[in-house]
C-alpha cells in the first residue's frame with residue numbers, strides 16, 4: 001500500500017487564492033518570491049506562458065505574459081457540465097469557452113511578484129471548468145513522485161482519490177485535482193518510464209503497470 005504523499009501539502013487558503021488569481025475580483029495580487037513559487041503551480045492549468053519582456057530603462061522589472069488556456073479554439077462540442085463526476089471520460093475538451101483572458105506577472109528586482117489582469121475579464125465560465133480541462137502542476141508533481149516510487153496508476157489513483165484512511169482525497173480536492181483519471185495517470189507513468197530509460201539506459205528501473 002503506498003504511503004501518504006508528502007508533496008501534496010497545499011499552501012494555506014489555496015482555494016481562495018486560486019479564485020483570486022482566476023477572477024481578480026479582489027484586484028491585482030502581490031506575492032513574495034516564495035509564495036509565487038508555491039502558488040503558481042496550482043494555476044498552471046488555467047494559464048499558459050506566452051512570453052517574457054526584459055526590464056527596460058523605465059521598467060526595471062521583468063514582465064511575464066500568460067494567456068488563458070481557452071484562448072485557443074474549442075476542440076469539440078462536448079459539454080463540460082456533462083462531465084462532472086464522470087471520471088472515465090477520456091479527452092479534456094472544452095466547448096463554448098473560447099476566452100480572451102490574459103494576465104501579466106511583474107517580477108520585481110527585489111524578488112516580489114505582482115499578478116495583474118489585463119484583458120478579457122470577467123470570465124464567462126468557472127474555475128471548476130478549467131480544473132476539469134487540465135490537472136494543475138502541483139497535483140501532477142505529487143502524482144509523479146508516487147509513480148516514481150514504482151506504484152501502479154491504479155494504486156496512485158486510489159491514494160489520491162480515496163476518502164478513507166489510506167487516501168488523501170481532502171488534500172486532492174483542496175488542490176483541485178479531483179478530476180484525475182486513471183488513464184491520464186497511466187499516460188504520465190508511461191512518460192516517466194521512457195524518460196527513465198533515456199536517462200539511464202543500462203540500469204533500467206523496473207516499474208509495475
Ligand SMILES: [Zn+2]
Nearest residue numbers: 068070099101
Ligand atoms: Zn479564460
